[in-house]
Amino acid sequence: MTKASPLKIAIAGLGTVGGGTVHLLHDQAELLAARAGRPLALVAAAALVKPADLPLDGVTFFADARDMAKTCDYDVLVELIGGAKGIALDVVRTALERGKSVVTANKAMIAHNGIELARLAEAKGGNIGFEASVGGGIPIIKSLREGLAGNRVSKVMGILNGTCNYILTTMRDSGRDFADVLAEAQALGYAEADPSFDIDGTDTAHKLAILASLAFAMPLDIDSVACEGIRNISALDIRYADELGYRIKLLGVASVSDQGVETRVYPAMVPLAFPLAHVSGPFNAIVTEGDFVGRTVLEGRGAGARPTASAVVADLMDLATGRVGPTFGLPVGVLKALPAAPAGAHRSAYYIRLMVRDEPGVFADVAGVLKAHKVSMEQIIQRGRSPSEVVPVVMTVHETDEASMLGAVKSIRALASVTDLQLIRIESL
Amino acid sequence: MTKASPLKIAIAGLGTVGGGTVHLLHDQAELLAARAGRPLALVAAAALVKPADLPLDGVTFFADARDMAKTCDYDVLVELIGGAKGIALDVVRTALERGKSVVTANKAMIAHNGIELARLAEAKGGNIGFEASVGGGIPIIKSLREGLAGNRVSKVMGILNGTCNYILTTMRDSGRDFADVLAEAQALGYAEADPSFDIDGTDTAHKLAILASLAFAMPLDIDSVACEGIRNISALDIRYADELGYRIKLLGVASVSDQGVETRVYPAMVPLAFPLAHVSGPFNAIVTEGDFVGRTVLEGRGAGARPTASAVVADLMDLATGRVGPTFGLPVGVLKALPAAPAGAHRSAYYIRLMVRDEPGVFADVAGVLKAHKVSMEQIIQRGRSPSEVVPVVMTVHETDEASMLGAVKSIRALASVTDLQLIRIESL
Structure with missing residues (x-):
């Protein structure tokens, strides 16, 4: 030839x-x-x-x-x-x-x-x-494998599912609730009849596993990706996020440290100063942290006939011109599995929304639990009073380890006056 | 070997x-x-x-x-x-x-x-x-040449000079004026003793010419890049931009249409909904519009020892692995010069800040001039009254062709009560 x-x-x-x-x-x-x-x-x-x-x-x-x-x-x-x-x-x-x-x-x-x-x-x-x-037309695979080949990558994270991002963006723009927006997205053909693959984070997990393998030179490990979807995000959370200066996004986050590797999919509060906060509708975006390049962000359409075709043809062009190499940037035999970071060690700030019966002493109980678990409160929003009705109380807490947070959450859920609890990670910059 | x-x-x-x-x-x-x-x-x-x-x-x-x-x-x-x-x-x-x-x-x-x-x-x-x-550690050359190789690119634009972006970001954050922030940037080593190369847009023009050649498969044409810098951007303009929902950014913009090709460097009002509005400090970002991929945005550190080294080594890795090809994506003999778009035909919305003596009839004169040139006003900001003092009047006008706008500007400048006029393009999405 x-x-x-x-x-x-x-x-x-x-x-x-x-x-x-x-x-x-x-x-x-x-x-x-x-x-x-x-x-x-x-x-x-x-x-x-x-x-x-x-x-x-x-x-x-x-x-x-x-x-x-x-x-x-x-x-x-x-x-x-x-x-x-x-x-x-x-x-x-x-x-x-x-x-x-x-x-x-x-x-x-x-x-x-x-x-x-x-x-x-x-x-x-x-x-x-x-x-x-991954990422539809965004040249993220090429960028990770070739463009950033001089770097040790410590983190790769992104908005990887356009359906979820569309739903979350529409919930925010319209103030409507999840089920309502999902039904509309299904009617419009933006979401599948069985939406689980998208909204429960499976699709994001697949993409994240691929990015993590490329970024950290490790074999694919889809089974280790911890996965939470967006079913539980309510219009109330979206509204509080706005008020607190965040956008809620479904993120895939892979990071590596001395502790080991973590790959997780979860909805998070993203600060407005963070580029991912402004990625809306069907767009995807991927943030990479490399030791020499620092932070890069790649954004573009994450799905659709034409953007995806653009990516398919980019690969064909590489084959046509002989720009080829090992599938995951290194021969399979050289990819090295990394230890998983210990469970519960992950550190994050959190948003907590409680639904509580408005009774005397509730707040003292919650504050006592947080103190007992050494979780430090940052701010609290509670509006008006509706004695003996169920009202939302929203708190943010400073960065803490996940084990402490989950311990506190368990104890708060056990309080008689707390009828519901929503916990969302706040992504740090 | x-x-x-x-x-x-x-x-x-x-x-x-x-x-x-x-x-x-x-x-x-x-x-x-x-x-x-x-x-x-x-x-x-x-x-x-x-x-x-x-x-x-x-x-x-x-x-x-x-x-x-x-x-x-x-x-x-x-x-x-x-x-x-x-x-x-x-x-x-x-x-x-x-x-x-x-x-x-x-x-x-x-x-x-x-x-x-x-x-x-x-x-x-x-x-x-x-x-x-171009773009420090951002893999933009590789993306244009390989990642988007399946596309006809109609537009490539970006924030390509970290010094200017740092100055404009600092002006906004601090409310201080250009000369003051420039002097500080020089003292800190972020700007050169002779800052002209950066702040007058020359550096951006060089980078834009390179991007345009790759994007449009045309020979480099640095002489055709029209170039305005940021010396004339005042703290007042930055403040009005904020109020109107824009950020002022120095952009390099290359576009191609049936009319021909345009390559321009200018400070522009960028709407907050546009990804480039949120690129701050030393970061660079490049937006590309391809016919299949749609819009992609690549962001990262635009300069500095380590990000730039990352890009240098990416090229070395390509050479080491034989991922090579023609310098500008096509053999030089195949690059085709494109006609320049006719002068004055460029369409844009504009921000106009007048300094006027606060006398009766001034506004009617300005409005009359705009009407005569078929320029349609969108909004106007004039605060309070300071009879016979010089006050700012700020207007935005709907998209119009550049020839009409410049004609109107010439006539407005000639009005006796107008002591100064600032004209800034408003970038459309």
Whole structure:
């Protein structure tokens, strides 16, 4: 294969992202060929049904993606079917077994099977591109793997799920409650009929596991990601966040220290001075802390046909021009598992919203519990009085270790006058 | 040269960035070798005086960088001397003539001589990396050239000069005036004794020309960059910006449309909803609009020893692993000059601050002039009355073409009661 010969591409999956990728390869063919020094040629595509509205003239169509992966003559298979296992994993394995390269937008598959696939690629001489798996069109994988290659990264965190960010942004803009906004997002097609994958943080966890592996040169470890979603965020919390100078965002946070590595997904209060506070609607953003570069922030559209296609094609361009390397920045054998940071040692400030019966002495009880657990209060908001009714009391507490905080929370929940308790981390800068 | 043989590096210039780069190569040697699959070996360094505090054991020292460039055995010369011509250009030409590669942080040299150097690299087989020339540690060159390679970019704009951003941020935070904050910045070493290069926009213009060339696949054209600096921004304007919901930022803006290409540097009112409004102090940020990816924003430290060293080493890692390509993303022969957009056709909203003698009829005169030039007023701020004294009157006007606005400004300046006029563009989203 000379350098000017076309890069032969087979796409498995012609849904939203597959369609966007076909359009991009078609619309920008000339530009891509000029930049790569060779054509990017779509030679085959597979889907259950051939879409009538895609420019697929001259492209061999397969109704069976496995058949295409096995028999077709291609240089790179683009997997846009989705799902951690099943057909997606089958076609990717087949392509790599054949020594071909793979480009994928499939975060679930990479998060669960990335190491096995990277090993296979190393053994057979193919390469794996997965820029589209995290952050849609944001070139975050390339930035972590190449642009910041001179750094030891201590932290990578971000807003990684556009559905959650849309819901939280809309809740704030409209003052409406979670269930209401979720139902609307489902009606509009912004959220799935079964929204659990997004709103319970699973999707964010997949992406975070991938970022952590790249950032810390460790094997993928999806099972260690602690995961809380946004179901419990109420309109009341959003309102108090505003009043206190925060935005509530679903974050994926991975950090490494002498204590070990932590990967967590949780909704957090983000200070307005922090760039992530201003990332709204369908946008994603990723903050990285490197020992030389300091903090960088990359923001862009986190999903959608065209942004994701942009990332898929960036990987194809790298393959076309030979800008390739180990899947996770290092050969699999060199990736080193890191110890998990001890549970409860994580330090954070917190927002606590109590629903309490407005009775004498309640506040003294709560303050006593916090004191007993050495948790130091920063501020408290309690408005008016409604004797013997249930009212919200909101507090923020200074940075403390998680074990102390959870101990205090347990004791506060046990107080007879406390009917509900909401605990949200406050992200520090 | 096998892949596992070291990449031999010679550094010309051991100032701030040179020192940072030496430290990075020394401190992270093991990490870099693992990631590149081969050692990055600093074999030679040149400076007028050998700094005592750098880890240069085993590194051949040259007091004459030209001598090093000519005689030393290296794979890549890292030019960190600075200046568009002189020694910097000499050593880079020498290295490229010898078929070696070059990595540089020198935006002035790239902006003025990038095409000549890219041609030389193409002819002799070397490569040129200049990630460090724009945006410090932000991987913006790599993102534009590779990460967004599937896109036609219509706009690239950013906060590209940390000194100006520091001055404008400090003016806002402290309420102090430009000259005062500049003097302090000079005393603190954040601004040069001769600050013109930064505050008059020259540095931003160099960086913008580089970004525009990459974004629009056109040859560098530094001479076409229209350039206004921040000397005329007063504390009063900063205060009004705040009141109107803007931040004043020095922007470099390059855009391309059917009308042609525009590259401009100017201070602008940036709406708070726009990510650039929140980029403060020494940070830089670059916004890119691509036809598939949509808007992306990259933010990070725009200068300094360590962030810039991070970018220099990213280029070295690309060279070490063979991730190379044409300097400006396309061979020089394929870059195509674009027509300049017609003067005066640029459309923008504007902020206008008049200093007027508080006399009857002044406002009617101003309104009449705007009407005559078909400029439509959006809002006006005039506080209290101070008969026959000079008072500020602030207006914003709806989007209009620049020719109309400048025509109106000329007529307003000619009014007897107007003693001063400040005109600042309002950046649209």
